[in-house]
Amino acid sequence: MIRRFSVNFAIFALFMDLFVITAVLWVSQSLRPFLDAYLPVQHLTPDLLDLPLVLYIFFPLVWVVLMIFFSVYDGRKNLRVVDEFTSLTFSSALAGITLAGVMYLSYRDVSRALFTTFVLAAYLMLLIWRLIARPLYWRWHRDVERVRHVLIAGAGPVGRIVEKRLSSYFENGMQLIGFLDDDPQKLNSQDDVLGQILAARLIVEEKHIDDLVIALPRRAYNHVNALVESLQDLPVRVWIVPDYFELALHQARLAEFAGLPMLDLNAAALSEYQRMIKRVFDLLVIGVFVIPAFLVMAVVALAIFIFDGRPILFKQSRAGENGRLFTLYKFRTMVVGAEFIQVAKTDVHGNILHKQQGDPRVTPLGRFLRRFSLDELPQLINVLNGDMSLVGPRPELPELVKNYQPWQRERFAIPQGLTGWWQIHGRSDKPMHLHTEEDLYYVKNYSFWLDLYILMRTFWIVLRGKGAY
The missing domain is CATH 3.40.50.720 (NAD(P)-binding Rossmann-like Domain)
Structure with a gap:
């Protein structure tokens, strides 16, 4: 029904991309001898500067096939410029990696500088010609095609x-x-x-x-x-x-179930690509910081054992994505049996405050751990298990979820997180029952860049120790 560009333009774009990639490859080969003056690289082996003809056919075809796979030429899926350019970026990155692998297994003597220059220049030219063609296309589109x-x-x-x-x-x-x-x-x-x-x-x-x-x-x-x-x-x-949208927890989506088209009233808020990117990002971040994180965890565990004794870990059932229960891990920061000591207070509206300053159940070491969120480190295990993500709404206590209103359950439409939008806007200073609105903001505005922003803000907030008790 809605297309950002016509089928004819998609066909034109496909052949234009083939031409651009081929032309950039030829220009990169022609300019390669002049790059030595600007690239301080010592050549241990002579580079192959004259590319075989087969590469002039193989490179553009592989690149364009990957762009087709990422729906770059689908006018219905790329309704916004950012959608098309995101698809173009992912397909170009994968094309560069794929072609590099092919070169490694075949023409290993091809200049690496030439190849790198070609990939970067081709990607930029694919973006530039689209930026130039768009205004021209829309002007023609308005004049020729009927609304x-x-x-x-x-x-x-x-x-x-x-x-x-x-x-x-x-x-x-x-x-x-x-x-x-x-x-x-x-x-x-x-x-x-x-x-x-x-x-x-x-x-x-x-x-x-x-x-x-x-x-x-x-x-x-x-x-x-x-x-x-x-x-x-x-x-x-x-x-x-x-x-049926009023019945949907987050959004309704047409999907196939047992070979039949059906309306999923509890469709996931994240697309499969978003979910994949989010999971890969979680694993990469943990992979980079796994050694220092586990060293800190070892020191914290030893301190708890020395000053407060066993158990070191505190385990608690929490509601995760779609309300599924899982076991959440934290370092113990309270006295043994704290869950049986009732000290909870209520606010002026009668809502229970589960976290409060001066809680007598928290140990002196526990206060230090909570101030800098060190008690949350074992939840990296939950992230590795796939129960949680680095960023998302905080997993909730099942007894609180039972009292949720239907609109509040939308917060479970995505993986629950170690940190989130609420944590960078109040942490424990804001009562538990007020988290939901900020969690829903994150659900409805999720993006990879929002995750990066939240992680960076969390780092500085944790260093300040603000709002944690």
């Missing part, structure tokens, strides 16, 4: 959600004409409601509608069959938005 007219059947909450979503795509050649609704109040008070649902055929013909979106409440589904039948002989595409 698609959209009509929405249903001016209720679901219909307004569709209107809001479509508004960000109006620049893609779409125009919302109006709504259809049987509610007399909406017909009389809302100017964009053009008529009743039964008048759909007349309005579709009169307004030259290209796409009709049915966004009716469940109680009005008896109109759907008659509405679709009345439009079968007209050149209009009919789309149905099931009115």
